[in-house]
Each structure stands twice: as C-alpha cells, then as structure tokens.
Amino acid sequence: MMRSVFQDIVAFMEQRLEKRPRGFDLFTKEMLSACLGAFDEDATTVYVSGYAFPTELLWAFDIVPFDFEIACNNLPQATGGNGSSIMIHSENEGYSRDICSFYRLIIGCMIQGMLPKGDLYLTSSYYCHGKAKANEIVASSEGKESVLFDVPNEISPSSIRYVVSQLKEITSKLETITGQTFDLDKLKEAVSWSNRARSLLIEINNLMKAKPCPWDGARACLLALGGAIFWGSPIMYNINQMLIQEIQARIEKGTAMPEKYRILWYPWVPVQQTNIFSTLRENQASVVMAEVANVWWSEIDEASPFEALALKALENLLVGKAEKRVKSIVKLAEDYDVDGVIHFSTPACRHENFSSCLILDALNDKGIPFLNLDGDMTDERNYSPKRTMNTLCLFLEVMKNRKAAGAGNGSRQVIDQLFFRNDSFG
C-alpha cells in the first residue's frame, strides 16, 4: 500500500510541477521519491530519522536515506485520515495506545509488510527514545541489527569525541553495505551542499518576517522535518532556491494572504487531517514561523567534517538543556513579532510536554499569549475537531483583546486566566 500510494502522489506532483513549479511541491515529490527508492531491490537502503542524524554522511556514499518515520506518517494524510486502521495492527500485538501514534503506525506498517527491507537500521537517541525502540523492533523483524547513534545531552570535548567515534563506526558500516571506500572529498562536497542550502534557509526565514507573512510556517515545519534527509544533497539547495523565488515574488506583488494575527508554532504540525489550519486561515491568523524551521546549527566546518557533523548533532534544538529552547522560542516570538505561540501537544511526547511549562512561563513574562493545543500527530481517534475549533477561537479572542488593549498589562490578566496559571509552577 505504501508504495502504490507514494507512486500516485509522485506522479501527481510531477504533473503539477510541469505546469507550475513550486518549492513545496518539489519537496513533496523528492521526499516521496526517496521513500520509493528504498523499495528498489538494487538500492542500498538505510533507515534513519533525517531530523536527528547528520545525513551529509549518507550522501557522501550516494545513499538516499529512508526516513521510516516520515514514510509511515505520510500515510494517514495520503489515505484520507485513516492512520488508526494501520495502528490497530500494532495495538492488537500488545503495543499500548500510550505509545506515540507515530511509532504505533510504524509498527503497524511493519506488521502489514509495507516497509522496504533495510541494509542498515540506523537511528538516533534523541527525540525521542521511543523512535529508537521502534527502529529496533523493525530491524529485528528483518533479523538485522539496529545501530544507535547516541548523542549526549551536553557539549564538551568528551561528548564530541564520543559522537565522532560513533560517526566513524557508522562510516565503516556504510562502507560494508555499499562496498564503497569512504571518500573524504565526497563528504566535504556533501557538507558544502549542506552549508549552501543552510544559507538559503536563513534567507527564507528572514523573508518570512515580512508582514503579511509571504509563506506558511506550518509548511516550513513539514519541510524542516521531512526534508531533513536532503541535507548534504543538491536537492535541499534546489528546493530552497525555488522557495526563495516564490516568496520574493509574493512580497513584490503583494499577493501574500491578509493577516490579522501572527503565530509562532512549535514543535511539529499534525500530519493527519485536521481543521486547525483552515480555522486559522479563516480568521486571518498566519503561522509565520515554526521552531524547527529555524536554523539552529552552526555552519559545518568543511575542513574537519566529522567533528563538525558531531557538533551539528549535539547542537540539535532538542538536545541539551530546555533553557536553550526557551531562549530560542522567546527570541523567535520577538523576531517575528508574533501575537501568540501555539504548542501542539501530542499526548505521548514526554519531553515536549514536560518542558512546556518552562516555555509557557518565559512567554508569560513577555506577555505573549500561549496556547497548549491538545491533539495527536496521526491518530484521528485522539483528535476532536469541535474541541479544537473551540480552543482556537478562544485563543484568537485572547489575541484580539491583547491587540485592542496594546501589548501592556491590561490584556495580560485575560491571558493569564485563560491559558497560563493552571499549567504553570511560576
């Protein structure tokens, strides 16, 4: 099923791109083509979570990574919101509904025989631990070893050494499965593509500060997560270049959607069908930026790529103290001059949910409205359109009141009563 669904979407996207080239369509086509490539019997398929692994290393071997999370979680949207029909197979095998729906979906796909066979099952220890366990289950179903890229929560010479040693071991494994000898120049080339695409992403993010917002922060979020496998390839560069042209044209022509409210979104957007973004659009509320779309890593040093890629992993926005994220989110809220911040909370996301009180309090101090929006990434059984609509409308009302009163203390009380104190220690 996965293969045929993706084939249909890729064919559709190719037609659309011929008629009207668009960066996001190019991303969708490339992402799903990469997933399809993993089904090719001659392909070397490496399972990975693109957003949590320096994929530049894989591109140095000309391996197209197979992001098992992204592949599986494209299915609910593509099949009309039918994720639970796949998840139920994992639940019937004893995997509790307290497990994140992302992983129940992956295990369900595995049980249904939808996944391609991997040559290497690589995963990362950070966001989140459940993913590493899901990868281990998938690998063992194929009788293969799963390899864990273990990234500590602190940056120090010893943690860099630890991560570098793992990258080098993974390199040896890649040599084995591809039959190629590692070529440092090819890694440097991949790093160079990554740095060039990064510069373009910074440009896109700067353009997003325009009022009204010339693009969509929710799509930027999807691109950041689903497109992460392309860091290190020219594909990411091409997508970003196309997006810049579109966004610039929209600014010049003044064709951006009218905007009353500006919203910062974190951490991820649901991949199942919801009424969230239609409700926001109807009320002229733009998602102007997503936390994960921000460029959180330094330029990669091409002269010492292993150390620099280790640093990229260690600098990941969800690795390290939450304090780092809190500062980053407050800065984004200020830089993008937002009227409110939405935290989309999926029930099993322990690290997100645990630290949200810190973000809430920091935004509270700045008088920026915050909404914790309960939902689920992919399980439609845990999503209520009516309740979501009601919550969003209340939040829009808070932003409206705040705007009417100016950003001062007058509106703060309303915000506190509605959204803050019940969920805070402050």
Place this chain on the structure above:
Amino acid sequence: MFPNLCPYLQNILDSGLSKKLKKVEGIIFTNSCDGMRRLYDVWSNYVQMPFSFMLEIPKNRDENGIAYFSEQLLDLKRRLEEVFGVKISKDKLKTAISLMNDRRGMIMDLFEKQKQIPPHYKGSELLSFCLEETTCPKDETTQKLEALTGQSRTPSSSQDRPPRILVMGNVIDKPALFEMVENARASVVAFDTCNGLRHYSGFVENGSDPIESLARRYLLKPPCTRMPGFDKRIERLEQLIEEYSIEGVIYGSLKFCDYSLFEVPRIEDFLRKNRLPFLVLENDYIWSDVERMRIRVEALLEVVSGEFD
C-alpha cells in the same frame, strides 16, 4: 503538568516543589529517559537546591561508551569536590568500591538463597531491606544485613511449595504488590527491577583506575529496558526463570514508561512460547489502585497453581 507523564518523575518533582526534601543538599539526575531529562530542566528552574547535576549515561555498551561515561563520572567527582569542599581521592574511591562490592556480595547471597524451594525469605522482606539499604548510610544497615544473612528459614512443611513468582519491571518502591502475592500464598522469589536484583548484579573491578572501573561495571551490568537490545533482556529473563525455578512473571511498570511499553509485547511473546503465566500491572508509583489489581494477581496465581486452565 500534563497528566500523561511518568508518575515517578511527577513524584520527584512534587517532593522538590513542596519542599519535602529539606535535608537533601544535592541531586544527581541521570539521562535515563526523555522525561527524566526534562525533569532536570524543570527542577533546575523551579526547585532551589545547592547542587544539581545531570549525569549522562551512554546507551552504547562499548569501549567508546565506557570512555565517555568515565569522563562524565570524573566531571561529577570534580563538581562534588567543588560544591561540597571535599576531596575524593583514589584511595577513598577504592575503599568505597571495596565496601560496595562486599555489600553486593552479601545481598546477592540473600538472593541466592531464594533459589531454594521454598525460598528462604519473603519477597517483601527482601524488598524492604533493599529499599532501606539504598537510601541509608551503609553502616546503618550493616547490622540488619548481617542479621538477615544469619537468619534461619521459617520452618515449613515439606509439602509447602508456594507458587514462585518473578517480579520484573522498573522502579518498585512500595511493597504493595509483593504483599498481594504473599497474601495469596505465593512467593516473590526474585525481583529484577531498577532497585532489585539487577542493581546488585556484578562487581566493580578494584583496579588501578577506579573511575574507569565504575564506568565499566555500571554500563555493562545487566541492562534495563532503557538500553538497546531486547534480546539481552530476554536472555536474562530466561536465565532468571531457570535459576529461580519461576512459575509466573509479573511485570510492574510505571504508567507512561515508554521503554516498558515497547518491551512488554516482546516479553509476553517469549513467555507465551514458554507457557509461563504473565501479568502486566501498570502502576502510579504509589500503588494507589491495589484493590483493583488484587483480583488480577489472584487470577494469575490461580493459573500458576493450576487451579484454572
């Protein structure tokens, strides 16, 4: 606070926020899970304590992992010396290692006696001792340990053969489950939990580099479900079942523990293949729901006893 978070972590945070830990001057967190990592962040922000430290524990049980963990332990040692004005010398470390190895040996002897039929101690008695032992200064529990070691078994008839239960899972700090089993005339002969058998298994080599020896032992001891490798966990379970003549397994898991949630179906598969009765009891750390659990425990024990097929 979100309700769907580990109750153990919520309990720790509650202790900090409600200032129940007045005598505690420092806290060492470990990067054991996503929730614990964030508890450290929340704690650092909302609970004032002179010393709090996040100890990274690698997940890869190899030489690179041991090297990194050694550096982490060295860093912890330096921080403890700075904050508390103490000197943790190599000799002191070696003495402590030696003391703890002796304790491990003695406590493993207690567990060893549980292999007898019927077992030497009540499971609840062993759990209580382990809890006291891990939270009190060592010299305060030495006498008790010696008394336990020398304790003769309660006389029982030769036909007295209570069903033999293994408890596995994560943290169990309350005797409620053990008492439920014992009240139903069965025995918890071993408990392979975070604070049970697994905690005491394996000695620290008292070699020339005590920090490295500590890193090696703690990283290579029997793994908990946090570590990669379901197979290793199953191998250990198989070994415990054989050594302790286990007839039924109860998996006590904290609610919302992702590691356990992923592991349980695999354990269940293994036990089903081996025709061993199995029960999963999710708990809220304080075991507030004992009455509802009791009937499930009793049903398991009926199956183990062969009273119900």
